[in-house]
Amino acid sequence: MNIFSKNKVNKAFYMGFKKNNFLEKFTNSQVFLPLIGFAGIIVLWWIIALFRSEMMPTPPEALAKNLDFILHPFYRRGPGDLGxxxxxxxxxxxxxxxxxxxxxxxxxxxxxxxxxxxxxxxxxxxxxxxxxxxxxxxxxxxxxxxxxxxxxxxxxxxxxxxxxxxxxxxxxxxxxxxxxxxxxxxxxxxxxxxxxxxxxxxxxxxxxxxxxxxxxxxxxxxxxxxxxxxxxxxxxxxxxxxxxxxxxxxxxxxxxxxxxxxxxxxxxxxxxxxxxxxxxxx
Amino acid sequence: MTQQQFLTIENVVKSFKKPDGSDFVVLNGIHLSVGEKEYVSVIGHSGCGKSTLVRIVAGLEKPTSGMVTLEGKRITKPGADRMMVFQGYALLPWLTVRENIRLAVDEVFKKATVAEKISIVNKHIEMVKLTPAADKYPHELSGGMKQRVGVARALATRPKLLLLDEPFGALDALTRPKLQQQVIDIWENHRQAVMMITHDVDEAIFMSDKVVMMTNSPNATIGKVLDIPLPRPRHAHELRETTEYYHLRNEALDFLENYQ
CATH class of the missing domain: 1.10.3720.10 (MetI-like)
Structure with missing residues (x-):
């Protein structure tokens, strides 16, 4: 639920601007630490994808292939082809x-x-x-x-x-x-x-x-x-x-x-x- | 003698069955009366059955034998004529201060108009000085404020007999005297029958007309009744200056120490 603790996040940002040490506050914030977690997973995926390149896409490849899905979530291109x-x-x-x-x-x-x-x-x-x-x-x-x-x-x-x-x-x-x-x-x-x-x-x-x-x-x-x-x-x-x-x-x-x-x-x-x-x- | 007959507790015995089948007698032969405008405290060590006694008067528990009558009518079940203030406040946490009191008023004054109910609620919130916090929820209040709501809720139902079950027991030492003074100020302006359970000698003497001291359980009974002829209105700090206060206090403590 951390990423939804909006008040805390806002407060961290706000205090960061106010005290003019934004970077320090950001590294301690509730946004930064969860990001490390996600980054770790993506790195792991990337490593596995390099070894199993015939089936597994790397994260940038996957992003490129999924761009249409992400940008057009509500397309209708046929009876079974929906966004x-x-x-x-x-x-x-x-x-x-x-x-x-x-x-x-x-x-x-x-x-x-x-x-x-x-x-x-x-x-x-x-x-x-x-x-x-x-x-x-x-x-x-x-x-x-x-x-x-x-x-x-x-x-x-x-x-x-x-x-x-x-x-x-x-x-x-x-x-x-x-x-x-x-x-x-x-x-x-x-x-x-x-x-x-x-x-x-x-x-x-x-x-x-x-x-x-x-x-x-x-x-x-x-x-x-x-x-x-x-x-x-x-x-x-x-x-x-x-x-x-x-x-x-x-x-x-x-x-x-x-x-x-x-x-x-x-x-x-x-x-x-x-x-x-x-x-x-x- | 009508004053003596307002609330009468006659030879009340309360026992529980122990797992081995034998009886555990908590209260053994309690006789007590409370006058129509009398403030009576019941004091005793923890576990002496004083809470059981007040719960029997409230109708929440039934005596094994003996009976309790209010204005000559036998008490068999709970009723709003004997509204209780609970040690743990017993406020409903999903309702605001105002709504908690309103719930009680709605139940008791079924025939009153909405305007009358609102006015009763507001009057009692004001009486306990909680008007600024009227729309707060219990978890936003301090213990002392919560109990003021408990008192306001009980008074708002205009009970014939107000039951206070260790009402200040859960409060910190700084809040307790303030609330005691507030409650006694309210009572001195609206005298009515009160039965208060406490284990605090100073509280009992300061607030009451009569202090009933209980012996220990099992087979607890009334050991001694102490009349408190101190003048009213009472103020805690002035009272502490007087010698009568110390005589009464020593008498009570001597009794309680014998039953340590």
Whole structure:
């Protein structure tokens, strides 16, 4: 999250100008140190590319080959020939639908098992068994049910989004401080109102932790799902470009997927701060 | 005698089942009354069950036997006529100062108009001198400010009996006397029944009309009741100059030291 700590970065720059030792401040800043990390990776890539020059492009070669993708993200040159922006939007659409459906199911289920011990004993073993299963295993089952790639991909994301959100919501509900509920009891607040005005807002930080983990995994999984199902999407793009031996495009995809994932997490963290009025953790 | 019958605690016993099946008796036969305009403190060593006692009066816990009555009516469950100020403040962190107080006002004064509710909230924020911080969130406040919100929230619901469960216990030594003075100033202008739990002798004597001293748990009971006839309005620094204060203080400390 460092590169998004905008205030700190701005402050470092600002102080740099003010004290007129910009260079020194810059080398200590939160921009410079992450840059060293990325530079290291690129150097490593470059070295490997020099040894495996028949397949691997060097960073400048890859940049040159990807220039069209980078400069024209939203081109349409035929039914299957779309710019990266469109592919990204198609993948994001699947993730968003699956993730939202997952959240709609997972948050109430989390509340149920967090508040009711019988429900917990019924559902916890199911969750513990299903949670470690790679979500991709659900793909054949989904294809058997829906007989079509698009709903199957969304279904897999839906399953992916369930577990962390359920578990963290339940944890949040169990951890609502007793004092908050006692205040509500002393005020003679009806039970349903305690749920909405005290328990839900009190467990929101936990719910958001669950949502952020779920969305992170969903974004990992969609790429793999699209490699298997084909169609339009950033995952299939990776597989397709590899089949055409365009490793340069795969490198581009690595950065695009990574940055998109980071933005998704950042967006949820921002939403959390907005909704809970407290700074997001981690 | 109506004053004596405002809150009565009659022969209250509270015991818990231990894992080995035997009973652990926390409170054993508590008799206590609080008058309609009386400030009563309950003092004792940690773990003597004084918090359990205030929670029974609040209705958050049930006595094993005996009963508590407020104005002749038996207490069986929590109610806003016995609003509590919690040691850990118990402010809802997602609500501002104003919203925290408003939440309580909304629950208690269901029939009041919006304008009336706003005026009650503002009046109590002003009473604890928090008007400049009214729109801040609890995490932006110091401990002393948080507890002032706790006090304002409790007073805003106009309880018949105000329960204070070690209200100053979590505050630092410099903030504590300031807040004690503020609370007692408010109380002296709006006298009402208060039951305060504390483990601080000076606090108990300074604020109360009556200090109830408890023996240690298990089987804790009331060891001694000390009347505090010091004149009001009270000011901590003036009080510390008087000899009566020191007599009362020594009496309380002597008692508590016997139960070390």
């Amino acid at each position: 990266l922006g469109w592919l990204l939007l198609a993948s994001l659409r699947r993730v968003c639908i699956g993730f939202l459906l997952g959240a709609i199911v997972a948050i109430p289920v989390g509340f149920l098992i967090g508040m009711n011990n019988t429900a917990w004993q019924i559902l916890n073993p199911v969750i513990q068994v299903f949670k470690p299963v790679s979500p991709l295993v659900w793909l054949p089952i989904a294809l058997a049910i829906f007989n079509s790639a698009e709903p199957s991909a969304i279904f897999v994301i839906f399953i992916t989004s369930l577990w962390s959100t359920i578990i963290n919501t339940a944890e949040g509900v169990k951890n609502v401080p007793a004092e908050y509920l006692e205040v509500a009891q002393v005020l003679e607040m009806p039970r349903w109102k305690q749920l909405v005005t005290v328990m839900l807002p009190a467990s929101l930080p936990y719910i958001f932790t669950g949502l952020r983990i779920s969305l992170g995994i969903a974004w990992l999984v969609i790429v793999a799902v699209e490699m298997l199902t084909g169609g339009i999407g950033i995952g299939f793009f990776v597989w397709d470009e590899w089949n055409r031996l365009n490793v340069s495009s795969v490198f581009l995809a690595v950065f695009v997927i990574g940055i998109t994932g980071l933005i998704l997490d950042y967006a949820l963290a921002k939403l959390q701060t907005l909704v809970t009025h407290r700074p997001a953790r981690g």
